Amino acid sequence: MASWTPEELPDLTQTSCIETSPNSRLYNCIAWAAGNSERWWWPVGRPGISYWPKGVPREETVGAFILAFSTLGYVLCQDASLEPGIEKVALFGKVVSGQLVPTHAALQLESGEWTSKLGPFEDVTHRRLDAVNGPAYGQAVSFLARPRAIKPGSA
Amino acid sequence: MPNMTSVTQNRVNPAVPNLAYQWLRAQEETEQAEPQLTTAIVMIEWESGTPVSAEPCVSDGAIFRNLMEKWRQERGASSSITEIVLSPSYQSIIAMGEKAVPLILAELEAEGNEPDHWFWALQVLTGLNPVSEAIEGNLLAMSDAWRKMARAKGYVW
Numbered sequence: 349m350a351s352w353t354p355e356e357l358p359d360l361t362q363t364s365c366i367e368t369s370p371n372s373r374l375y376n377c378i379a380w381a382a383g384n385s386e387r388w389w390w391p392v393g394r395p396g397i398s399y400w401p402k403g404v405p406r407e408e409t410v411g412a413f414i415l416a417f418s419t420l421g422y423v424l425c426q427d428a429s430l431e432p433g434i435e436k437v438a439l440f441g442k443v444v445s446g447q448l449v450p451t452h453a454a455l456q457l458e459s460g461e462w463t464s465k466l467g468p469f470e471d472v473t474h475r476r477l478d479a480v481n482g483p484a485y486g487q488a489v490s491f492l493a494r495p496r497a498i499k500p501g502s503a
Numbered sequence: 504m505p506n507m508t509s510v511t512q513n514r515v516n517p518a519v520p521n522l523a524y525q526w527l528r529a530q531e532e533t534e535q536a537e538p539q540l541t542t543a544i545v546m547i548e549w550e551s552g553t554p555v556s557a558e559p560c561v562s563d564g565a566i567f568r569n570l571m572e573k574w575r576q577e578r579g580a581s582s583s584i585t586e587i588v589l590s591p592s593y594q595s596i597i598a599m600g601e602k603a604v605p606l607i608l609a610e611l612e613a614e615g616n617e618p619d620h621w622f623w624a625l626q627v628l629t630g631l632n633p634v635s636e637a638i639e640g641n642l643l644a645m646s647d648a649w650r651k652m653a654r655a656k657g658y659v660w
Contacts, residue, residue, distance in 0.1 A: 388584075396633075396645070397623055408583070452582060485580075
């Protein structure tokens with residue numbers, strides 16, 4: 349049974365996504381998109397609260413999030429389209445008190461579907477990127493890409 | 504040895520607990536209080552056993568648990584530490600002050616392998632930070648570090 353509410357994520361339904369993990373408070377969407385399921389990533393200024401890549405400003409701006417993913421080899425790209433051999437991340441944001449603040453990240457799978465960790469809730473796979481649009485996360489505001497890692501034995 | 508008068512005064516009217524309970528529940532329904540939060544010292548008229556007044560007593564633990572449940576609803580699917588710690592109920596837990604510390608530590612212990620984001624509140628309330636850079640964001644390790652330090656500082660929960 350889904351943990352999120354329709355008020356938060358109105359388009360994320362049993363028909364638009366598949367739950368792929370139980371709830372976990374150990375990691376969040378940013379960590380999940382970065383390939384880490386053991387830490388909570390967030391740019392908190394106060395030390396001792398959350399993980400953020402060394403050298404990246406601890407500020408809640410889309411720019412800081414782009415820099416965080418750049419430490420993993422990602423660069424900005426134009427859109428969320430599926431490209432062979434390319435792994436993409438979509439950064440989400442919403443306007444709070446007149447400022448755009450980052451809220452969420454989704455990772456594109458080889459199939460073209462997307463995987464999202466929903467805060468402390470489940471991981472889900474969703475066919476449409478905009479399935480996680482809504483009051484909780486706003487909408488996708490930036491896209492990042494890097495070469496997809498070659499799986500052993502796939503050459 | 505108590506004299507006969509005081510023994511008589513300490514004798515319990517067997518009807519009192521039930522009458523007091525019924526009276527209290529009726530008060531809660533009238534005032535739409537949250538039943539699980541409210542206990543009360545009920546003043547009883549001795550001879551008739553009639554409850555005449557009550558002073559509500561709400562335990563810190565009950566307040567904490569209630570705020571914690573509300574906090575988890577308020578934060579929803581958010582990943583943002585800012586949203587998580589600025590939610591009204593989380594701030595209300597911080598506003599409980601020092602008495603919230605053992606309650607948070609007990610909750611952290613009870614949460615076991617799924618510790619929640621109590622570290623901001625613990626830092627604010629104690630002025631301490633046992634979390635090294637190496638374990639930042641690793642909530643399991645952070646929970647261990649906090650409980651270890653708290654024990655060393657004499658906190659009991």
